């Protein structure tokens with residue numbers, strides 16, 4: 001098992017990356033079977049991966065795509081979100097959530113976070129609703145489930161489409177059940193990976209059919225049935241994209257899915273240990289969530305006390321072999337995005353963004369690593 005590190009310099013002997021892809025023999029064997037099968041692009045492995053993923057998430061339908069970013073765009077487009085529409089989008093999220101709204105031709109409206117919590121504030125969302133508002137996208141930050149019931153009521157009351165950016169929470173119960181669609185990411189640093197890839201789940205059969213069409217240039221017959229001689233040509237009645245997943249990735253995904261429950265349980269155990277020893281050793285370090293919050297434990301994030309130089313803490317941690325990160329730079333403050341959405345002042349999101357620090361969490365870690373990380377943080381904080 002080769003750990004994957006996301007770019008940092010190591011001085012010490014210890015190396016704990018922020019996240020690590022777990023690839024074992026099952027993945028290798030399945031990939032080899034695909035390579036020897038004679039069919040590499042979307043086919044039976046993708047279909048099986050979709051069925052298995054849907055079933056394990058308690059959903060009737062799943063559509064595999066080549067990234068979560070593509071999946072978010074595909075879902076928005078298939079739901080009819082387009083030019084002139086506005087979409088309520090969390091301030092604290094990866095830029096992909098907002099970019100997908102731009103691809104659809106709509107405008108994302110950044111919604112402030114809750115105090116000391118990255119989840120979107122429903123009261124602030126309410127103030128942004130206008131005649132153009134079409135949809136709201138939830139993002140289950142770090143794998144911690146948002147209050148889906150409250151947001152489903154909100155969407156229903158304002159006649160909005162409800163989407164979930166579920167990039168952080170494959171395997172988390174309750175996601176996808178009350179929204180129009182939920183989109184998962186299988187990027188290399190997520191809870192399960194296909195290297196690149198994503199999955200959309202939905203309860204809506206006609207939306208499923210529409211997304212399946214649009215992910216393959218809206219061709220009326222798929223390549224596989226033409227290859228099998230079932231069809232000789234095709235028509236195109238609307239504009240689609242190439243957002244297909246391939247068999248190699250689906251094979252990796254099937255192997256990853258088998259281990260998802262186990263690996264999420266290891267993440268949960270490590271997170272519980274983080275909470276426990278943080279409380280014992282660094283009681284002035286707050287966390288945005290607690291151990292009883294339903295979560296797939298994608299990230300473990302702490303909030304540093306005000307006035308602390310985060311950059312130097314991150315550098316000192318890196319010198320001790322510990323990779324840390326910030327989730328996320330505010331997308332609506334990026335040069336290009338600010339030009340589109342204008343200057344936005346979101347006090348809770350800005351305060352969260354200034355204080356947040358993400359510590360390593362992945363199933364390749366052991367409790368000793370958690371102790372080492374917290375002890376190192378304690379020493380560094382005592383020196384600054």
Ligand SMILES: *Cc1c(COP(=O)(O)O)cnc(C)c1O
Pocket residue numbers: 066067068069070093094096097139165167168184185186187196197198
């Ligand atoms: C990773 C991520 C995405 C994008 O996923 P890709 O599969 O890389 O396109 C979208 N939203 C969030 C919150 C993410 O963390």
